[in-house]
Amino acid sequence: xxxxxxxxxxxxxxxxxxxxxxxxxxxxxxxxxxxxxxxxxxxxxxxxxxxxxxxxxxxxxxxxxxxxxxxxxxxxxxxxxxxxxxxxxxxxxxxxxxxxxxxxxxxxxxxxxxxxxxxxxxxxxxxxxxxxxxxxxxxxxxxxxxxxxxxxxxxxxxxxxxxxxxxxxxxxxxxxxxxxxxxxxxxxxxxxxxxxxxxxxxxxxxxxxxxxxxxxxxxxxxxxxxxxxxxxxxxxxxxxxxxxxxxxxxxxxxxxxxxxxxxxxxxxxxxxxxxxxxxxxxxxxxxxxxxxxxxxxxxxxxxxxxxxxxxxxxxxxxxxxxxxxxxxxxxxxxxxxxxxxxxxxxxxxxxxxxxxxxxxxxxxxxxxxxxxxxxxxxxxxxxxxxxxxxxxxxxxxxxxxxxxxxxxxxxxxxxxxxxxxxxxxxxxxxxxxxxxxxxxxxxxxxxxxxxxxxxxxxxxxxxxxxxxxxxxxxxxxxxxxxxxxxxxxxxxxxxxxxxxxxxxxxxxxxxxxxxxxxxxxxxxxxxxxxxxxxxxxxxxxxxxxxxxxxxxxxxxxxxxxxxxxxxxxxxxxxxxxxxxxxxxxxxxxxxxxxxxxxxxxxxxxxxxxxxxxxxxxxxxxxxxxxxxxxxxxxxxxxxxxxxxxxxxxxxxxxxxxxxxxxxxxxxxxxxxxxxxxxxxxxxxxxxxxxxxxxxxxxxxxxxxxxxxxxxxxxxxxxxxxxxxxxxxxxxxxxxxxxxxxxxxxxxxxxxxxxxxxxxxxxxxxxxxxxx
Numbered sequence: 001x002x003x004x005x006x007x008x009x010x011x012x013x014x015x016x017x018x019x020x021x022x023x024x025x026x027x028x029x030x031x032x033x034x035x036x037x038x039x040x041x042x043x044x045x046x047x048x049x050x051x052x053x054x055x056x057x058x059x060x061x062x063x064x065x066x067x068x069x070x071x072x073x074x075x076x077x078x079x080x081x082x083x084x085x086x087x088x089x090x091x092x093x094x095x096x097x098x099x100x101x102x103x104x105x106x107x108x109x110x111x112x113x114x115x116x117x118x119x120x121x122x123x124x125x126x127x128x129x130x131x132x133x134x135x136x137x138x139x140x141x142x143x144x145x146x147x148x149x150x151x152x153x154x155x156x157x158x159x160x161x162x163x164x165x166x167x168x169x170x171x172x173x174x175x176x177x178x179x180x181x182x183x184x185x186x187x188x189x190x191x192x193x194x195x196x197x198x199x200x201x202x203x204x205x206x207x208x209x210x211x212x213x214x215x216x217x218x219x220x221x222x223x224x225x226x227x228x229x230x231x232x233x234x235x236x237x238x239x240x241x242x243x244x245x246x247x248x249x250x251x252x253x254x255x256x257x258x259x260x261x262x263x264x265x266x267x268x269x270x271x272x273x274x275x276x277x278x279x280x281x282x283x284x285x286x287x288x289x290x291x292x293x294x295x296x297x298x299x300x301x302x303x304x305x306x307x308x309x310x311x312x313x314x315x316x317x318x319x320x321x322x323x324x325x326x327x328x329x330x331x332x333x334x335x336x337x338x339x340x341x342x343x344x345x346x347x348x349x350x351x352x353x354x355x356x357x358x359x360x361x362x363x364x365x366x367x368x369x370x371x372x373x374x375x376x377x378x379x380x381x382x383x384x385x386x387x388x389x390x391x392x393x394x395x396x397x398x399x400x401x402x403x404x405x406x407x408x409x410x411x412x413x414x415x416x417x418x419x420x421x422x423x424x425x426x427x428x429x430x431x432x433x434x435x436x437x438x439x440x441x442x443x444x445x446x447x448x449x450x451x452x453x454x455x456x457x458x459x460x461x462x463x464x465x466x467x468x469x470x471x472x473x474x475x476x477x478x479x480x481x482x483x484x485x486x487x488x489x490x491x492x493x494x495x496x497x498x499x500x501x502x503x504x505x506x507x508x509x510x511x512x513x514x515x516x517x518x519x520x521x522x523x524x525x526x527x528x529x530x531x532x533x534x535x536x537x538x539x540x541x542x543x544x545x546x547x548x549x550x551x552x553x554x555x556x557x558x559x560x561x562x563x564x565x566x567x568x569x570x571x572x573x574x575x576x577x578x579x580x581x582x583x584x585x586x587x588x589x590x591x592x593x594x595x596x597x598x599x600x601x602x603x604x605x606x607x608x609x610x611x612x613x614x615x616x617x618x619x620x621x622x623x624x625x626x627x628x629x630x631x632x633x634x635x636x637x638x639x640x641x642x643x644x645x646x647x648x649x650x651x652x653x654x655x656x657x658x659x660x661x662x663x664x665x666x667x668x669x670x671x672x673x674x675x676x677x678x679x680x681x682x683x684x685x686x687x688x689x690x691x692x693x694x695x696x697x698x699x700x701x702x703x704x705x706x707x708x709x710x711x712x713x714x715x716x717x718x719x720x721x722x723x724x725x726x727x728x729x730x731x732x733x734x735x736x737x738x739x740x741x742x743x744x745x746x747x748x749x750x751x752x753x754x755x756x757x758x759x760x761x762x763x764x765x766x767x768x769x770x771x
Contacts, residue, residue, distance in 0.1 A: 018269045022265050022266055022269055025265070029255075029258050048198065048225045051194050051240070056227050059189050063162070066162065067144050070144065070162065073176050077174075078167060091117025094117075098188075100184040100185040100187075100188045101178055102159060102181040103117065103118065104179070105117065106177075111136075112125065112127070113125045113126075114174070130147065130150030130152075131147075133147035133161070134177065135161070135177060138175050139165060142172060145163055146231055147161040152179075153181065157182070158182045158183070159179055160180050160236075161178065162177070162180070182211035185211070198242055199212065199222075199241045202236055202239075203239050205235030205236075205237075222242040224240065298317055298318040300399075301319060302319055303320030303380075304397070304400075305320050307397075311336050312334070313333060313334050313335075316328050320400065323370065326373055337349075339373075342377065359386075361382075361383070367379060368382055380401060382399075383399045429447060430451040430505075431504070432444040432445070432448045432505050433503065434502060434503045436500070436502055451507055475488045476489045477510060483514075486511045487509060490505070491503055552586075554582070554583075558580075558583035559583055562583070565579070608647070610646075612643055613638050613681065615652050616656060616690065617636065619657050620636050620660070623656075623661060627660070630667075630668045632668070632675040633675065634664075634677050634679070635678050637680045645688060647753060654729070656690065658726055663693075664677060666696045672695060672696050674695070679691070687735075687754055687755060688752065690752075691750040693748040695746040699739070699741060699747050
């Protein structure tokens with residue numbers, strides 16, 4: 001009988017058991033080492049606690065004995081049994097036995113040092129700050145008290161005071177102050193066997209070291225213990241830190257030997273594990289090769305088919321079966337023509353497939369039509385590549401993807417794109433798209449090319465559009481030819497077809513809209529100016545009519561008053577002159593009102609022969625009070641040649657007063673250093689010329705251009721009609737009115753009047769011009 005071969009046992013449990021044994025050994029040795037270390041640490045800590053308890057008790061007894069000595073001294077001083085010399089002898093003897101005390105003093109009831117145990121004081125010293133803390137506590141408690149720690153003495157060491165009050169008949173009379181220096185206290189009271197093993201120090205409540213037995217710093221990893229130091233209290237504690245942190249050589253040597261054995265065992269286990277892993281990997285590779293290949297093929301979303309060199313189907317995946325609608329058993333072994341080829345395209349597909357089998361396949365694949373078992377037609381993209389095995393070609397591997405929906409979307413997208421381009425190309429507004437990073441022109445419709453420098457829609461550069469339009473904000477309007485043609489630009493950020501960011505610019509020609517708005521704006525301004533001028537004329541006519549009666553009344557009353565005044569000289573000097581001046585000014589105001597009224601009505605000018613120099617002198621004399629008020633020097637340079645003109649003297653005087661007043665106000669508002677207004681006259685061959693010059697800041701070009709515009713004024717309270725009225729008055733007299741700047745600064749307003757009166761024809765033309 002043929003023996004039966006039993007399957008070999010797997011070595012996996014062997015290395016698992018070895019690994020578990022190794023882990024158990026490591027855990028046991030680690031625990032043993034930890035227990036030994038903790039036992040050593042506990043032993044060190046127990047010894048440290050015992051030493052610190054003994055040291056704390058020793059310090060407490062020592063300071064208690066000091067307190068009792070201080071109470072005895074305080075009682076003798078209070079009873080009068082101890083004078084200053086005896087106190088000093090007792091203190092010196094006491095300090096020789098207790099070197100931790102830095103000072104022993106007798107303190108008065110107000111904190112002054114009366115006696116010092118070491119020396120004779122020349123005058124009492126006053127305690128203050130931390131040095132007075134213990135004395136203050138003892139005076140309030142009437143019993144011995146310790147103060148807060150502080151730094152003092154020549155070496156600036158930390159000290160602490162014990163104050164014992166002097167009480168007699170229940171009244172506080174001072175105290176005996178014992179000053180401890182903490183580092184001397186530790187040096188005197190900590191024995192050598194403790195100091196040799198531990199770093200002993202005194203710390204405050206925050207853990208800050210105030211004093212220590214030695215200058216050597218404590219080991220940061222040493223065993224430490226801290227106990228309260230009371231007395232003196234105030235958060236002070238005794239802290240000791242061991243100098244020794246190691247545990248000797250026995251345990252490290254033993255641990256090293258055990259570690260060596262452990263590593264040897266671990267190396268053995270690792271070799272066993274490596275052998276097991278290599279063998280298991282080979283078994284898994286062999287066991288799952290076929291299932292892995294099948295799972296990989298079935299997990300693909302695209303169809304996969306394997307063909308031999310003759311084109312026979314050898315293997316198909318699940319996606320290929322779903323694509324064609326046939327089972328894998330029905331497809332394997334089939335040759336051309338395949339049942340999923342449409343009957344009307346079988347010849348064409350045979351030719352395409354024959355080219356594919358010889359390697360004539362484009363990189364982007366082939367698009368074919370398949371017919372499913374249900375009769376539904378689908379579009380697929382085919383990729384085919386040789387199947388190499390053992391260095392020789394065994395057949396072909398073809399992958400197929402269903403592109404029916406993709407092709408339909410591509411056709412619809414193309415149609416939508418064509419419709420979109422037709423709409424954009426028919427727009428009157430220009431549209432262009434430029435890249436955000438490189439500035440390349442991505443698209444431009446024909447309207448954009450016509451509007452913007454005849455840019456070709458397929459140009460490869462970016463047109464230089466203004467970059468002032470905010471993305472998504474208000475449209476930007478601009479011009480490039482001084483207003484002859486205006487454009488409106490609107491910009492926003494969009495995502496281009498390839499996913500990159502781009503600028504969408506919409507450009508429209510708004511020249512016609514700008515021109516229409518300009519015409520409407522000019523028409524509105526003309527209408528507004530005309531309305532205001534009409535209203536101003538009506539207002540001036542009304543004022544002239546209303547003011548005429550009160551001015552007439554003033555003149556009448558002034559004339560009557562002159563007739564009734566006595567002639568005996570009993571009135572104060574100058575009364576007659578003042579009343580006559582009132583009457584004269586009332587008559588002059590009436591003439592001004594009548595002249596303005598006649599000027600507004602535009603009837604025949606009321607001209608009379610007048611001395612022009614007299615008119616100028618009278619206008620300057622009327623303007624002098626205003627100039628003197630503001631500190632402006634007003635001078636007159638008349639032409640001495642005699643002359644007589646046919647003018648309305650009141651209106652000409654008003655023109656001069658208005659020009660002088662404007663010059664004074666301009667100098668005052670500009671704060672000119674030495675303001676000066678000069679009035680000059682000149683007699684020419686055919687005209688009489690008057691100039692009003694100042695040394696102010698002058699007029700800018702923009703101000704000169706708008707100076708005679710109705711209702712334009714450079715003064716905050718101005719109405720903008722004064723210079724217009726002046727020019728109208730001068731032109732009413734057939735003269736000229738103008739202004740110019742001087743090279744030295746300032747400006748000159750001038751007007752001229754003709755010397756001889758023109759004939760009737762010229763007169764009529766002048767009146768028409770005024771109207």
